[in-house]
Amino acid sequence: MHNFEYQAVATLDEAVQLLEQHRGKARLLAGGTDLIDQMRIGRHTPEFVIDVKKIAELNRLDLATDGLYVGAAVPCYRITGHTELSRQYAALSDSCCIIGGIQIQSRATLGGNLCNSGPAADSIPAMIALGGSCLIRGPAGSRELPIESFCTAPSKNVLQAGELVVEIRFPPRAPRSGSHYRRMIPRNEMDIAVVGVGASVELDESLSHFVSVRVGLGAVAPTPLLAGAVADALAGQPVNGSSFARAAEIARQSIAPITDMRGTREYRIHATGVMVQRVLEMAVARARGEDANYRVGH
Amino acid sequence: MTGWGVGMGKRIVQITVNGDTTEFLCEPRQTLLEVLRNTLELTGTKEGCSNGNCGACTVLMNGLPVVSCLVLAVEAAGAEVRTIEGVARGSHLDEVQSAFLEGAALQCGICTPGFIMQAEALLARNPQPTEEEIRFYLAGNLCRCTGYDKIVRAVQRAAQLRQAAQQNGRS
Numbered sequence: 001m002h003n004f005e006y007q008a009v010a011t012l013d014e015a016v017q018l019l020e021q022h023r024g025k026a027r028l029l030a031g032g033t034d035l036i037d038q039m040r041i042g043r044h045t046p047e048f049v050i051d052v053k054k055i056a057e058l059n060r061l062d063l064a065t066d067g068l069y070v071g072a073a074v075p076c077y078r079i080t081g082h083t084e085l086s087r088q089y090a091a092l093s094d095s096c097c098i099i100g101g102i103q104i105q106s107r108a109t110l111g112g113n114l115c116n117s118g119p120a121a122d123s124i125p126a127m128i129a130l131g132g133s134c135l136i137r138g139p140a141g142s143r144e145l146p147i148e149s150f151c152t153a154p155s156k157n158v159l160q161a162g163e164l165v166v167e168i169r170f171p172p173r174a175p176r177s178g179s180h181y182r183r184m185i186p187r188n189e190m191d192i193a194v195v196g197v198g199a200s201v202e203l204d205e206s207l208s209h210f211v212s213v214r215v216g217l218g219a220v221a222p223t224p225l226l227a228g229a230v231a232d233a234l235a236g237q238p239v240n241g242s243s244f245a246r247a248a249e250i251a252r253q254s255i256a257p258i259t260d261m262r263g264t265r266e267y268r269i270h271a272t273g274v275m276v277q278r279v280l281e282m283a284v285a286r287a288r289g290e291d292a293n294y295r296v297g298h
Numbered sequence: 299m300t301g302w303g304v305g306m307g308k309r310i311v312q313i314t315v316n317g318d319t320t321e322f323l324c325e326p327r328q329t330l331l332e333v334l335r336n337t338l339e340l341t342g343t344k345e346g347c348s349n350g351n352c353g354a355c356t357v358l359m360n361g362l363p364v365v366s367c368l369v370l371a372v373e374a375a376g377a378e379v380r381t382i383e384g385v386a387r388g389s390h391l392d393e394v395q396s397a398f399l400e401g402a403a404l405q406c407g408i409c410t411p412g413f414i415m416q417a418e419a420l421l422a423r424n425p426q427p428t429e430e431e432i433r434f435y436l437a438g439n440l441c442r443c444t445g446y447d448k449i450v451r452a453v454q455r456a457a458q459l460r461q462a463a464q465q466n467g468r469s
Contacts, residue, residue, distance in 0.1 A: 003327055049326065077362065188437070
């Protein structure tokens with residue numbers, strides 16, 4: 001690995017100041033599970049590595065009445081180990097328990113998964129489905145934007161020089177709501193999504209109609225997507241097979257997948273429809289409080 | 299504070315390894331794996347892929363299993379690290395080690411220290427795991443020899459041995 005300087009900072013101001021000072025030549029380190037490998041293979045050769053995981057704001061994990069706040073440096077294991085969070089924001093926990101193996105989850109962070117901005121990042125479709133937004137801090141102050149607006153291309157995002165993601169915020173869960181994230185991979189674990197689908201649904205009092213639906217799609221376009229047309233088509237519709245099939249068809253039309261070693265474009269289009277149906281069914285089961293014991297990888 | 303300091307070049311990092319507090323000199327670019335093996339001469343932790351896929355270099359850092367190839371040594375400042383060298387109690391193998399040995403859950407042995415550390419982490423969190431839970435928890439550890447079945451059975455056996463030892467300890 002190339003030589004670099006390293007500093008662990010304790011405050012947001014220090015992080016922003018160092019990013020400014022080493023403009024374009026610094027990278028942030030949180031869990032390191034992407035950065036250290038990227039530096040080893042020479043994809044990134046920063047002169048300065050700023051370790052941000054000791055900043056208090058980036059370690060916040062608050063499930064409050066006004067929503068969920070997850071600091072950007074909170075590792076996956078803290079999310080999956082939080083029982084009430086995992087119940088209310090199941091899609092997020094579903095995604096974090098399949099990012100790498102257990103060793104990776106000890107270190108890998110939600111902010112890191114977002115900022116690496118991989119098209120197949122597991123947590124991003126889940127965050128999109130749950131209506132997440134990210135708080136960004138930079139030299140000019142703070143700004144907040146929806147997760148679906150964050151990634152701009154593979155490994156690219158909206159962050160400007162000197163900016164970092166501080167936390168990810170989610171609105172409170174509505175009554176009779178449920179969510180799920182699942183990915184298609186050829187094995188049960190330790191793989192990269194061929195297709196990843198996150199969904200969140202809110203049902204009416206009779207539990208028979210959708211009030212609202214949000215679907216996030218991964219690995220089927222240059223960035224994770226919000227399938228807005230699925231939401232529009234399902235709002236107010238009955239919960240039945242034809243609604244699920246309609247959602248699947250619209251999702252298939254919303255994507256622009258590539259052919260690569262993990263699957264062909266045609267396969268990804270087909271699998272997207274299948275996964276959207278299955279994920280919606282699970283989200284509905286959870287919204288109804290049915291025994292929806294999801295076995296990871298199955 | 300150790301592990302701090304600006305300026306290129308080496309810095310002093312203090313950590314606790316297997317209960318002993320120690321200091322070492324390292325460059326920021328060195329991984330915990332490199333320092334464990336080359337500086338502290340704890341060569342029980344193995345280097346496999348060095349990109350986080352194989353789990354051979356698994357150690358416990360503050361009780362959590364991590365792949366030491368994806369940790370900078372400077373990040374470990376102040377941490378408690380447990381390696382394979384810290385598993386046996388004197389000359390007595392612990393239950394996981396005994397079960398691997400008795401069950402022949404290894405062939406070439408390169409992956410074994412990583413599997414044992416990961417199994418220790420699992421049993422600390424979940425003393426009676428199901429086969430499915432064992433397979434999921436050990437998914438980040440690769441073995442090219444055994445086909446995994448003997449490893450899974452060894453972890454099941456270790457769970458039984460540990461439970462029996464604890465019950466004997468209580469009675």
